[in-house]
Amino acid sequence: MKTQKAYSNMPDHLLTETVMLCIHLLELFGIFVIVFGCIKAFLQYLRAGFTTEGREIKLELAKILAFALEFKLGGEILRTVITKNMNELYMLGAVILLRSFLTLVIHYEIKFESD
Numbered sequence: 001m002k003t004q005k006a007y008s009n010m011p012d013h014l015l016t017e018t019v020m021l022c023i024h025l026l027e028l029f030g031i032f033v034i035v036f037g038c039i040k041a042f043l044q045y046l047r048a049g050f051t052t053e054g055r056e057i058k059l060e061l062a063k064i065l066a067f068a069l070e071f072k073l074g075g076e077i078l079r080t081v082i083t084k085n086m087n088e089l090y091m092l093g094a095v096i097l098l099r100s101f102l103t104l105v106i107h108y109e110i111k112f113e114s115d
Helices: 002-047 055-082 086-114
Strands: none
Touching (some): 055 086
């Protein structure tokens, strides 16, 4: 009887572990994009001699940050699959709203800077 109970939880456990792995990968991708994008932007700014002609660099960095936020947001959306209670869901909703707001602000800034 005990073995049957253990096997009945196996698909749920497998789903949770798979989703957690995907969440961690998406978070990691987002972190890599942010870190390498910031390093690239800093090096370009350094090559430009720290001049105020960094408009293109700023625009490129904004695009990189928006792209990274998409990975992070994807991880949060996946997290909704394994959320166990309403408090976690509320917290997750707040994080998703915050990241979505940041993405919109960055996209607005990109559009404003491009014009």
